Amino acid sequence: MLFYLWKENFMTKKFKLIATAAAGIEAIVGNELRHLGYEKVQVENSRVRFEGDVTDIIKTNLWLRTADRVKIVLAEFEARTFEELFQGTKAVAWDELLPMDAAFPVSGKSQKSALHNVPSVQAITKKAIVNQLSEAYHRRTRLPETGALYPIEVAINKDKVMLTLDTTGSSLFKRGYRVAKGGAPMKENMAAALILLAHWYPEKPFVDPVCGSGTLPIEAAMIGYNIAPGLMRSFAFENWSFVTPTLVKQIKNEAKAQANFDVELDITGYDIDGSMIEIAKENARAANLEDSITFKQQAVKDFKTDKINGVVVANPPYGERLSDQESVRQLYKQMGQVFLPHESWSEYILTSDLEFEKYYGKKASKKRKLYNGSLRTDYFQYWGKRIRN
Structure with missing residues (x-):
């Protein structure tokens, strides 16, 4: 019963979200989001911020034509040392998002920051997540990572860290209809x-x-x-524990009906x-x-x-x-x-x-x-x- 109550809470939880985009395209993504009914839309370099629940995650992945990905923003903090990065990452309640068997690869990037070694940044972030999950799940052995994929990114820009969870999987430009291509196809x-x-x-x-x-x-x-x-493709979120298949099917059917x-x-x-x-x-x-x-x-x-x-x-x-x-x-x-x-x-x-x-x-x-x-x-x-x- 507790599991279902937890899932129900996540169904109504408001997330901080970003839609990532190619340089020069951000304003178009912002207009798309406003057209879809989102009001608190903030256009930034290579991304657009907005808020939404699980329904909105599904809806925006289905409908955004010009974005690359939709991500959940899990934390933002400053870090100039690996200890600050570790503690800031560990402070996230990862166990509320990731089941014990979750596969959670960590990608990273860093610009104009003290922590400029990306492999080390990724390793410390991964270590902090494993530490938090092990404590939450009372695991003394290694986490299996045999379950659904939860792609995590640590991005540092001018010593400001953003931890995100990618809801999309393969980039949104992969619609599913391109079965053949020429020499230099446009995305x-x-x-x-x-x-x-x-x-x-x-x-x-x-x-x-x-x-x-x-x-x-x-x-x-x-x-x-x-x-x-x-409509012709699948997404990372479809395998997640807090996203119900019936809701995904319902929103897809609603989208089909709008054609x-x-x-x-x-x-x-x-x-x-x-x-x-x-x-x-x-x-x-x-x-x-x-x-x-x-x-x-x-x-x-x-x-x-x-x-x-x-x-x-x-x-x-x-x-x-x-x-x-x-x-x-x-x-x-x-x-x-x-x-x-x-x-x-x-x-x-x-x-x-x-x-x-x-x-x-x-x-x-x-x-x-x-x-x-x-x-x-x-x-x-x-x-x-x-x-x-």
């Missing part, structure tokens, strides 16, 4: 961020002229139909490489969206349309290698030439080439600095003049 959460920044609405035509494995068109279709991006497949979408992905088009179609089939997206082999220079008020979102090659730069800049020039006559269309193009505007032939309405992985890029935005139907 799904980055693709979703580009689409949200483009202010595309489902009633507008959507085109990716260099679609590769189809990530941008697939993410656009998921946004257009209001499909929760986490609207009555919306008519006009989404097209083009690529000059026919093998990439086949890969894109395969990924769309895995996402159950093969009938919602048109994929066609076509060079950028051959693009034509009589549609109005459309949106182009593209992640073309960047020409990072000098040997590729000339052909890539020729592609930028072709893009500018074929899209220029379509004044009602808006174009959003991501590249690391700072001279993109010169070759595209037009100054951007706005630029936004983003990081595509570790690569610094600019999102060049060209706003169209809307034509009333």
Whole structure:
């Protein structure tokens, strides 16, 4: 009976939570959280703070399109010595979160701090957790760590320690539909961020002229139909002792019910490489969206349309290698030439080439600095003049 009372308390307990994000994407994650109904949202570098219970942990993992992970903040304190790190970590009631057989690997990072040796930081943190759990469970022998996975991170920045528990597991960009990929596929959460920044609405035509494995068109279709991006995958929290399978099933069913497949979408992905088009179609089939997206082999220079008020979102090659730069800049020039006559269309193009505007032939309405992985890029935005139907 005590176990069930303890679990019930955890069901209503409010946690301090963070949604981690790539640099430049944090504000979009913050907007997503506000759209989901969260009020106390605080945007910081590479993360967004908010509060919620177990239901919110499940909900945000299912619905956040642009975040990397959702983590529980277990403790924050200052530590300049290993003793301070040990005592601050041991002060956490780990036994309230981790069952006796929990597997709890500790990852770590440190920046601008006295405790700069990350392996030592991880080892001391692990030792403190083991010490607390051993005392709480009256264990004289080694903890088995044969049960569910509870990934813990110790992050130190300017001597300030943050201990977190990762509720997500594999990063949220792993939606579960990518069964095949090309040479340099864009992460799904980055693709979703580009689409949200483009202010595309489902009633507008959507085109990716260099679609590769189809990530941008697939993410656009998921946004257009209001499909929760986490529905096709599992999460670390699903195996935890204080998260009931019935609650997970209930929230997933609620998310499924919010999808609207009555919306008519006009989404097209083009690529000059026919093998990439086949890969894109395969990924769309895995996402159950093969009938919602048109994929066609076509060079950028051959693009034509009589549609109005459309949106182009593209992640073309960047020409990072000098040997590729000339052909890539020729592609930028072709893009500018074929899209220029379509004044009602808006174009959003991501590249690391700072001279993109010169070759595209037009100054951007706005630029936004983003990081595509570790690569610094600019999102060049060209706003169209809307034509009333």
